[in-house]
Structures are given as C-alpha cells and as structure tokens.
Amino acid sequence: MKTANSTTLRKSLFVALAALSMGTAALGAQAQTASAATAQGAPQAGRYAHAANQEQRAARAAARTARLHDDLKITPAQENAWNAFVASMKPLARTGKGAAQGARPDRTAWAGLSAPQRMAKHIDMQKQRTAAMEQRLASLNSFYAVLTPEQKKTFDDKAGHFKGRGMRHGGWQRGGDTARG
Template identity: 55%
Template structure:
C-alpha cells in the first residue's frame, strides 16, 4: 500500500511540474506572439490602413536605397507595376454547379492569369534593378525579399525580419 501511495505522489508531482513547465512555456510564447502573428494582424487592417502601411514601406525602401534623381522615373514605374492586384470576387454558387474537370480548368486559367501578372512584374523589377548600383542592389536584395511573393509592401507571412 505504501508503494502505491509513493507512486501516486510521484505521478501527481510530475503532473504538477509538467503543468508548471507548460504554463511557463505559454508565457514565453505569448511574449513573442505579437511578432509571430504579424501577418495575421496585418490581414485585419482596413484597406486604407493597408495602403498607408504600404506607402510607408515604399517610402522607407526609397530612402534606404538612396534613389538618385536619374533613377526616380524607373523607381516610379517599378512601384506602379508592383501595385497589389485587385481581389476578384468569385461566385461560389456558380462553382458548385461545375463538374470537377470544369473546376480544374477554371483553376488552371486563373493560375495562368496570375503567372502572366507575375511575369509582368518581373519585367518591371528587372528594368528597375538594372538601374541600381552594386550597393543599392545589395540593399534591395536584403530589404525587398518579399517582392517574389507579389505582395509589395505587405511582407511575407511569418517573416518578422522585414521592417
């Protein structure tokens, strides 16, 4: 009987220690949560707030790159080409009436449109990038890594190093 009590007491102690450790871990995780949730918080912004955030990031990158007057027109063309695409509203009811092959064909067509838009952005990026000095290219490569995701000024989800 004494052995049973010892085992029970040991098990309760282990549970208590585990719960304490879990609570400490949760507190540590909660302190870093605002950084980890950056992308999710950003998604809750109004369109006006998103545009303001985007404009601030554009201005900051412009300053960090030290764009010269000779590069200004290429910069402006680049920024205009990198405008976020309008989010098309899809008629979900219409999709439910499509067959599986028709839905797949629609998805392929939408993907082709996205690819064409990315190729157009790549052209603008290449044109602008060719006007940069070696130091500017290095800065651009470090600061603008999220351009490949097609979300100029929005950053990449989970990437908290972007400033």
C-alpha cells in the first residue's frame, strides 16, 4: 500500500528530474546554436565590444588633445607645429599579421622558428619601436621649441608625464591629475 508521503516524494522527484532534463536540453541546444554560429563565421560579441572600446578610447584621446590645445592656448603661428606633434603621437596602425610596424607577429609563422630566430625577431621589433619613439621625440622637441615659457610649464604639468600604457601604445597621456578624460 502506498502512503501519501511516498507518492508526494515520487512526484517531487519526478518533477525535479523533468526540470533538470529540460534545463540540460536547453543548455545543450544553446551551446549547439552558439557553436553553429561561430562555425558559420558569425561575428562574436567580443569583436564588437573591442571595436566599441577602441572608439571610446579614440574619443577620449581626442577630448584630451582638444583640452590640451585649449590649455596651452596655441596661437595661429604655433598651429602647424601642434598639428605635426599630434600626428606624430598617434598610435601605430596595426595593419596585418607581422606586416607592419606595430603589428602583432603571425603566430603560425613564428611557430616554426628556433629560439634564437625568435629572439632575433624580437630584437628587430624592439629596434623598430625605438626608431618610432626617436621620431616622436624629434617631433616633441620641434613642438616644444615653439612654445613660450608659460606654455612649456603648462605642457610639462599636463602632458609631460608619459605614464602607464600610453607610450606602449604609441600615444601620450595627460599627467598630473588622475581624473580620466
């Protein structure tokens, strides 16, 4: 004879197993859909998020540049030097796998290299970065030479600190205050 307690227990167990089965089936279907979309070459959300972050960074950099231009009170006579300086401080373009300065190396091409060959390639890449920084320094010196003493002080206070990730990515960042812009 069945008791009410055992019947309730069996029903509860059956409902729990059914819910678990449906949940597992739903997760499996979702995983299949996601893998099918990836296999078909559908864009992934991360790619869009990266592009959005790049746009936000570019907008913040443009705002910082405009703010520095205003803080320095650049005169029309200094405008050409300013424009050359700003252009030289832009990050290096990443145009392809291992093809251009600033590009990430092609992992498949590097996989077959010996350790000394990889080290030699790293040294070559570092030389390219050093040459790019020397060009930026020359542009900075040219721009700095046309500034008045007051502008030099403002520049030193606002933009003279190459901090954090800014120089690694080829640009300059505002120093002094810690507010993000």
